Amino acid sequence: MQVMDALGDPVRRRLVELLADGSRPAGDLAAAVGVEFGISQPAASRHLRVLREAGLLTAEADGTRRLYAVRPEALDEVQAWLGGVRRFWDQRLDALGTEVARGRRERGAAGPATAGDRDGDGKGQAR
Known part of the structure; x- marks a missing residue:
């Protein structure tokens, strides 16, 4: 096995x-x-x-x-597999982090959202 x-x-x-x-x-x-x-x-x-x-x-x-x-060396196979999977997800998570930061910057430039403006569109209505 x-x-x-x-x-x-x-x-x-x-x-x-x-x-x-x-x-x-x-x-x-x-x-x-x-x-x-x-x-x-x-x-x-x-x-x-x-x-x-x-x-x-x-x-x-x-x-x-x-x-x-x-036997720690027996876990090398698992670690190699995880490395390949992690590399796949790290790129995507980095891109997501960039988009989240961009959204925060854009929202900050437009001014802070009010309590009723949960979606940040300035209309004061929660969706």
């Missing part, structure tokens, strides 16, 4: 979020998502396995416990 596919499930995304601060035992993770999503411990374990097989998590034996941790 690919990284993006593995992160398509809200339970798995939450598991990754829970591991953002460092490694945690499988039991703690299962209990946390069990409460939030109403799933059993075996179901949580299956989600952890999917994340591990996708390369997002590592699992290390610690006595009878299994400690899971995020």
Whole structure:
């Protein structure tokens, strides 16, 4: 399973979020998502396995416990995808910001709007 596919499930995304601060035992993770999503411990374990097989998590034996941790380099694929999407939106949001600023300047040059002039057309009527 690919990284993006593995992160398509809200339970798995939450598991990754829970591991953002460092490694945690499988039991703690299962209990946390069990409460939030109403799933059993075996179901949580299956989600952890999917994340591990996708390369997002590592699992290390610690006595009878299994400690899971995020592999930060596995998130590079997600970051690359987001970079492309962000570049697309940044240009459009910058253009929108320019238009908003232009509208404010034009409205300021025409004088302040009155309380009844919500649309700034000087007629004093709200639409």
